[in-house]
Amino acid sequence: MQTNFSAAQLADPHVAESEKILRKCVHCGFCTATCPTYVTLGNELDSPRGRIYLIKDMLENGRPADKQIVTHIDRCLSCLACMTTCPSGVNYMHLVDHARAHIQETYRRPLLDRLTRAMLAFVLPYPARFRAALRLAKLGKPFVGLFEKIPALKPLGAMLKLAPVSIPTASPMASPGIHAGQGTKKGRVAILTGCAQSVLDPAINDTTIALLTRLGVEVVVPEGEGCCGALVHHMGREPAALASARQNVDAWTRAIENGGLDAIIITASGCGTTIKDYGFMLRLDSAYAEKAERVSALAKDITEYLASLDLPEPVRKPGTIVAYHSACSMQHGQKITRQPKELLTKAGFVVREPREGHLCCGSAGTYNILQSEISAKLRDRKVRNIEATGAQIVATGNIGCITQIASAAKLPVVHTIKLLDWAYGGPRPEGVSEERLVAAE
């Protein structure tokens, strides 16, 4: 695609990066076919190609964002299906991240939208605040119907609907410390305990630590790590996202220098995509660029890391039919497609892949709160495809997808690690009946 940026505009490294990306796009439109918002809404401006044109026009003309571009960029899930489809290697992720930061800097949203976004950025990345908010949400649940009828309050209604009825107690295993591996030492890793996941389902990290230590891997929970920054990054709040990235780079660099690390384990693929991008996000910060590159190179999804280990035979081979839902951040963001399915199969599960597996479930960070109508359409489509597999359980590797799919599916939805842990001698995953797991035993 031809571009017309002035030399002065290209002196801004963010604009220069976006210009490089724009020049790679050949307008072929292949990406439209796999874009969930184009498939749902049928509007070219809600397709990757349409958004690319809008972003180009805004940046080239050095214009502040306007209502039209904000509408169509807000509807983008950042699912990155377009990047998997694109034959020209267009890095849509970096382009839309830049557009979102530009919107945040130049566009004044309506008051309630501003307040909702500020509240999400204040609450979600902090486990103590999020836990307190979920307790409050219980009081608001009876008013969901009312909020859903008032357009400006729809996000509040969506938030209350998604809030779980019971909140698990915080796990002591998530506190900073070292969990020693059993037997011969096979490795040493750090684990990201994260933010929302550690509140909604602390058992995911507990199970990961339990399985890794049983396999002989020492697991460090580093002092000072926090939210990966993805939630605010996707809202265009760059200073906050970069502050989170720096905080984690510092925490993990200390762990690297104090005993070494083979990997930084991430159990939420949404976080993994962002942490693997820290090297790019902090490239202009000379104090952090190199350290951030090192951290990004060490970041591994738990299934990526397990696939690199020499695993023993599972203690039980359940034969249960599992529908594997590949989160967008797993398949498109990190290109991890093989390992989770192979691990589940090796552990004795029968893996089925739902139709339209490339399409997002509509969770996408805060999307199911801020764009609840499109999100619900995508969720229902995903659940129909999952249920058509005839599976007994749904497995996936991202807490956002677990919450989203579980809000509409009749099947139990669990993190992949819980099924693997169970097959390798751990306890039966909570919420999954014995009959479902041992159906074919």
Ligand code: SF4
């Ligand atoms: S990231 Fe997803 S929703 Fe956004 S343009 Fe690409 S395919 Fe469409």
Ligand code: SF4
């Ligand atoms: S598939 Fe790639 S090159 Fe083609 S229009 Fe989409 S982003 Fe541009």
